[in-house]
Amino acid sequence: MKLKKLLIFLSLLGVLGVILVGCTQKSGEDTSSKVALTVATDSDTAPFTYKKGEDFKGYDIDVVKAIFKNSKEYDVTFVTTAFDSILAGLDADRYQIAANDFNYNEQRAEKYLFSDPISKSNxxxxxxxxxxxxxxxxxxxxxxxxxxxxxxxxxxxxxxxxxxxxxxxxxxxxxxxxxxxxxxxxxxxxxxxxxxxxxxxxxxxxxxxxxxxxxxxxxxxxxxxTDGLEYLLFADTKEGKELQTYVNKRLEELKEDGTLVKLSQGYFGDDYVSNIE
CATH class of the missing domain: 3.40.190.10 (Periplasmic binding protein-like II)
Known part of the structure; x- marks a missing residue:
């Protein structure tokens, strides 16, 4: 009798374990299938990008965070590197996004892909x-x-x-x-x-x-x-083009729902988004 009760108890524990594992997998975020993205910045171009303690801060940083918020496709990490190493890192696929108050010029356009503009200054x-x-x-x-x-x-x-x-x-x-x-x-x-x-x-x-x-x-x-416009940059590759498409779609949504204007006012003290044509 005791053996029978023990077997029933162990069976119940097994079922409970399966249920708990299933709940954990559903409630926890599964990042194994996500594409890992590294965003490079020099963290020395406030208010676009800087660090407060160990935290990455700035308009560009928060725009990127908003773009990939709740993304089921991408998992984003920020790194600090020297400015003149950012684009070289895109070339080598060490980084997938460059976020550092980048403007447009013809030399860059020959090698890299640009997002839609994220701010317009002078x-x-x-x-x-x-x-x-x-x-x-x-x-x-x-x-x-x-x-x-x-x-x-x-x-x-x-x-x-x-x-x-x-x-x-x-x-x-x-x-x-x-x-x-x-x-x-x-x-x-x-x-x-x-x-x-x-x-x-x-x-x-x-x-x-x-x-x-x-x-x-x-x-x-x-x-x-393009005078005064600021962009995020990507490598001119198949993956870069896919990322560019995703980012531009999200930027359109963030402009429409007022997120970009709110971030601009918070970091710049004014709206430098609505004047983008």
């Missing part, structure tokens, strides 16, 4: 108080620092090439480790005259770090219809 000139720089012509003969390969470097290089009859803008190339904060400090100390940068980032860092500097939006039209 170029701005950061300079000492009392300076009168609001166009590229005003920068003739002035000294600046730029990261080679950046969109800002290309704009200044193109101006020098197109204006050989004028004193060239003196471009000093610096490593990615010379962050925006350092370059802005170099204006305040008189080492350089200006920095050409994104208006959102420029205004943010000058206010955040309490620099006594001037931020002026550039009056020139730079880059045509």
């Amino acid at each position: 170029y701005a000139i950061v300079s000492a108080k009392g300076s009168e720089y609001d166009s590229l012509d005003d920068l003739s003969g002035k000294v600046t620092e730029v990261i080679p390969g950046s969109n800002y470097a290309q704009v200044l290089e193109n101006w020098n090439e197109a204006n050989k009859d004028k004193a060239p803008i003196e471009i000093q190339y610096v490593a990615n480790s010379t962050g925006l904060s350092t370059r802005v400090l170099h204006i305040e100390t008189g080492k350089i005259d200006f920095i050409l940068y994104d208006a959102i980032s420029a205004a943010f860092i000058v206010e955040d770090q309490s620099y006594d500097l001037k931020v002026t939006k550039v009056t020139d039209t730079i880059g045509g219809k």
Whole structure:
């Protein structure tokens, strides 16, 4: 009799175990079938991307998080790397998405895929108080620092090439480790005259770090219809095209439901989304 009861008890335990395992599999998130995505950023381009402690923060970061929220297809991880290593990482498939306030240029378009734009800003000139720089012509003969390969470097290089009859803008190339904060400090100390940068980032860092500097939006039209637009980047591969399609569909939904505007207002203090055509 005791043996019979023991067998019944063990049978019940077995059934209960099967039920519990089934519940765990249903309630827990199964990531085994998801595609792993690594998103690369330099975490040094506030308010687009930065870190607060160990947490990845910024407009670009939260846009990516919103895109893949509750995704059944993709599992996303963020990594910090040097700016000049981000695109090389896309080439090597170490990263699948580049999120770092990337603008459009022809060289990038030849190698990479762009998302639909996620924000629209303007170029701005950061300079000492009392300076009168609001166009590229005003920068003739002035000294600046730029990261080679950046969109800002290309704009200044193109101006020098197109204006050989004028004193060239003196471009000093610096490593990615010379962050925006350092370059802005170099204006305040008189080492350089200006920095050409994104208006959102420029205004943010000058206010955040309490620099006594001037931020002026550039009056020139730079880059045509893509001027001031910001994108996420992907490798130009079959997988990259599939990812681009998924991301663009989600961006359309996030724009329609107001998520992008809310994030823009939260990080930029204004709506830099609704003006995207």
